[in-house]
Amino acid sequence: MRYKTAVRVLVVEDEPALLHQLQRAVTEAGYAVDTASDGERADFAVRTESYDAVLLDLGLPRIDGLTLLRGWRAAGVAVPVLVLTARGSWHETVEGIDTGADDYVAKPFRIEEVLARLRGLIRRAAGRPQQLLHCGGVTLDPRQARVTRDGVPVKLTSHEFRVLSYLMHHRDRVVSQGELTEHIYAQDADRDSNTVEVFVARLRRKLGSSLIETVRGLGYRVGART
Ligand code: CA
Numbered sequence: 472m473r474y475k476t477a478v479r480v481l482v483v484e485d486e487p488a489l490l491h492q493l494q495r496a497v498t499e500a501g502y503a504v505d506t507a508s509d510g511e512r513a514d515f516a517v518r519t520e521s522y523d524a525v526l527l528d529l530g531l532p533r534i535d536g537l538t539l540l541r542g543w544r545a546a547g548v549a550v551p552v553l554v555l556t557a558r559g560s561w562h563e564t565v566e567g568i569d570t571g572a573d574d575y576v577a578k579p580f581r582i583e584e585v586l587a588r589l590r591g592l593i594r595r596a597a598g599r600p601q602q603l604l605h606c607g608g609v610t611l612d613p614r615q616a617r618v619t620r621d622g623v624p625v626k627l628t629s630h631e632f633r634v635l636s637y638l639m640h641h642r643d644r645v646v647s648q649g650e651l652t653e654h655i656y657a658q659d660a661d662r663d664s665n666t667v668e669v670f671v672a673r674l675r676r677k678l679g680s681s682l683i684e685t686v687r688g689l690g691y692r693v694g695a696r697t
Pocket of ligand 1: 484
């Protein structure tokens with residue numbers, strides 16, 4: 472089971488040595504850490520997983536940090552973001568804050584400062600109302616990995632939760648079986664797209680048959696009929 476037990480942090484940095492240093496420090500501070508070394512991976516991670524905070528370098532290959540941040544905020548992704556800026560580039564800092572960064576640290580930084588700011592960010596976010604996803608009578612709490620149907624808690628396996636969470640995060644959009652497989656098995660070596668059907672069938676049994684619609688030949692969709 473991969474229910475969330477730890478505070479999860481995504482570290483986005485393209486310099487390998489720096490990424491490694493941040494990863495180690497944040498892990499040692501007691502957080503569960505994922506890493507991304509380019510903007511595309513970071514975007515995928517943030518849009519498919521639920522993080523308590525993101526450490527975001529701005530100068531990144533593929534998609535730069537400010538573009539990422541703008542996209543997340545436009546999509547309603549409220550994850551707290553600590554931006555790593557180059558020292559002296561005040562315009563980057565200002566733009567980062569304007570774009571929706573919650574705090575920033577200038578490079579080169581002391582790792583203790585990054586950790587202190589990260590702790591502050593997570594503490595402040597914990598006091599904010601949680602972002603719940605609703606569809607029909609089903610409510611999903613991404614931060615607590617909890618699901619209720621008409622107010623009654625429903626037990627899901629971690630794979631079922633990941634399928635449902637992904638579909639609800641992409642409400643009203645058709646999600647292909649391949650995309651779902653990619654998402655739920657991002658960490659696993661063996662993938663079997665047939666199992667997506669099994670998870671969807673179980674979700675329908677637990678949450679009602681009308682929640683997840685099958686769009687023939689294309690995939691699944693949540694929200695269109697509710
Ligand atoms: Ca960089």
